[in-house]
Amino acid sequence: MNLNDALGETWDAIIIGTGIGGGMAGRRLAERGLRVLFVEQGPAGYRTEEAALNSDMFDPVARQIRGFWPTPMQARINGRDSQFFGPIGGGVGGSSVFYAATLERPEPHDLDDSADKPHPIQGWPVTHAQMRPYFDQAEDLFSVGGDPDPLAAFASTALRDPAPMSQSDQAMKQRLSARGLHPYQLHAALRRIKGCKSCLGFKCPKTCKMDGRSAGVEPALETGRAALLDRCAVRRLKAKNGRITGVVAERDGDVVTLSAGIVILAAGAFGSPRLLLASQPGGLANRNGMVGCNLMFHLNEMIAVWPGKSVAADGPSKSLGFRDLYHVDGTRLGMVQAMGIEVSYGEIVHYLKQLIEKSSLHRFRLLKELTRIPALIAAKLFGNAQVFVGLMEDLPYAENRVLLDPHDPDAIRFDYTISKELLTRRRKFRRLIRQAFTGHRRMFLGFQPELNFGHPCGTLRFGADPETSVLDPDCRAHELENLYVADASIFPTSMGVNPSLTIAANALRVADQIADQFERKTDAAE
Template identity: 65%
Template sequence: MADDLIARHWDVIVIGTGIGGGTAGRRLAERGLSVLFVEKGSAGHRAEQTALNLEMVDPVARQIRGFWPSQMKAQVNGRETTFFAPLGSAVGGSSVFYAATLERPERHDLDDCAARPHPTGGWPVSYDNFRPYFEQAEQMYHICGEVDPLSDEASANLRTPPPLSAGDVSMKERLAARGLHPYRLHSAVRYVEGCRECFGAKCPRDCKMDGRSAGVDPALATGKAALLDRCEVRALRGRSGRVTHIEAMRNGKPITLRGTCVVLAAGALSSPRVLLASKAKHWPDGCGNDSGLVGRNLMFHMNEMIAVWPTKAAPSGPSKSLGFRDLYYVAGQRFGMVQAMGIDVSYGEIVHYLKLLIARSPLRRIKPLQELVRIPAIVAARLFGSAKVFVGLMEDLPYAGNRVVLSEGYTDTIRIEYQFSAEVLARRRVFRRLIRRAFAGHRRMFLGFQPELNFGHPCGTLRFGHDPAQSVLTPDCRAHEVENLYVTDASIFPTSFGVNPSLMIAANALRVADLIADEAERRRDGTV
């Protein structure tokens, strides 16, 4: 069966099966194109329930469970650290482990370039052009929640979520009393009977909608799509202006894949690695890299985590239900939304956090400290007990020096270089003051002092735009110099804005898939 898939010429080959690849592949298959999904990891078992484990070190065990097998090497402010990032490597990609929060960006995120203190060139596609695709993505991912009271861009597709817990009702009332505008977060969860809200874990009941359950599986059900798992793409090959074939490894053997069109959706950290590895005589700096920007302008969100204790005797338990946008854009500065994280401040979480702090400090050379953190973790777990954890997602901005770096030879190891700009650090200080003020009246405490990158939200490494000298992709998300290569993951983002990126990824994937399918129809009709 696999040999037949490899030998066939496909209308579209989709590299990656997360939100961007799964969503695009489904739309393309539903529009009648033959689609081959290529996935580095395994198909896995559909009914498994596996939580993302950042402490597991064995690469084989990690690969079996759908985790990225290797540690990331991150040089942040000149200091290199090595750690397991919250990334997936199986059908569904990282999305099978995500917390399923799919929020729309603000209109000014896409349309108001003057509101940004950095000359990014902005988004080349307007909010109104994206609007129908936001609505379609919200339907496809079964989004439930409440309309943001501060928004004039209400979605007509929000499903009614189940009632709030007593603890969340109390928290919502307290926030509203402070003059804030809390609402139910927009979640890609079908609350079927027995649903446990598998935030941070694979869902065995098809409750949570992700790149697999909302994308790949429905695509395969059309009969127009197929899946080739355990297949690592090593390079794109072809002639100047067009990809003719893909070099990959499957089960230790080299294979060649061919298709009319290629959709790259390996994620903002791996898609640029594929292009940088595709050097050839006509692509001396990598495929689609005439601008020299492939891998550059890397962005994350800045996480500001804060523990908030419920007032009086309000029921405890983790919350993933509430968020507010009152701090999104304040006094001419861009920050982001604040939302519940859906986790307890538990012993295991604290141990992991303390180990990361040590790994990023000069104390990392003292190996016994890695185990001694368990003692303060026990004390902290008792202290935090009933606290709920909220996170402020502060918008990052693009700087060319922040980038993905290709390792020598082929390797699973993702390498990045990142420097905190003075602008980001100044804005962060203001954001922390605003968050502290927002939770006044509650006992609260920030869970970090140093700036923290959200390694689950990378974006911007293949940004799209009108100017080929300032972007890698056209507004259609096609490579400026390669006519049959498209990208549908978060690497296309010119800015990160202040919400989770998943809904934008899904909406753009639908938009790009329609562009590809429309062009295929014109070719069939002889009008191209």
């Protein structure tokens, strides 16, 4: 869509960002009859491309063309500054077009229980029971397939039949079950389409992998009531008398003001708070100073596991997981799942380069090339090992926060300190993961805490109390009657699973609230 057409239309809702949250909110609103404009900073891209996120690509133009976030993250972690390219998308579909399509439900205690947390924090203002219908809907819209989780208190009702498991995964499942664990085939947003190969971790040229683009934006556009304005960077929001009155955006050097009755922020846990902070001195919706605070990630615990000499190596897969360590003796930990990668030379080189990039040694480019030597040695050592990861829940601390870069509006900056209680839970989690794989040859792939920078959340917390949250339970800003948020920034806690399904389900819930309100106003006007 060109800029003049966007300015000439009357929109019921403007959605800033086209990831899973923005895509699903826009689809639901368009299907319920609202006129929706998606505004995306990155390009629409080509539907047939198969690009994977590449942290070794440094040119910002080349990165933006491929749908990567163009600039490196500026991070201060435990008081030490570092700079690196994070696993963040920057085009239509956001990061979801590159994700591995794992859509797992959180546990009831993730949303309902806050008494056992190691420090007093605000819990979720919606219950697991209130969210379950939307989990069902999201699973259906994303064509999620997999096995029922044997430990689930409330089983998924919309699961499709999964693809057959590999021989090595079947053997691993049997051995884990024999140890009294409860492994199952992971819940994945994959459809069986003729001629479509596995596209986990990179853009799908068809629609076998369902993401924010294929399950959200594209179906919304097909209704005829939605439009997409790509390559358009929103710089700030204008507000007056408790309402958003304009969306100031820049495209090809032109600065314009877009307007709609409703504005939905879905730029992610990094982007949404930065936009509010940039909108006026002190930030919009920031009377309590909480915009950007309470940044959380997951903590990754990666472990290489050998399937055994009697099992043929049949390549990496991402089909197996278990939740026996999710919540142990009152301690919030997380689920364990296959990563879908093998410990090969290329993967080891990539991993070592990322470690250097996130360290104080990132300025020494020659070190990256020297990673090839230990990678060759390690590839011989690990052979056909498969990689599993434990996703451990992070908890919110106000000092962990997203910051605004006064010189570069597109820069992702944050300050994060790893808490003592997180390190304590990590030690317990690692011990339990090692015990879970007893009987297999196994080895952890890291010694230092590894934050999952692809799972940021919590920076615009929602809750019932305006003093301790930015948004109300409907994800509307306490201070602005027509501003909503539909991404991971709303999370009060990070939970012990991948956030994608919860983002999608909550976006559908928020969109229904908006559509219901729109219908009530329309009926009253008639």
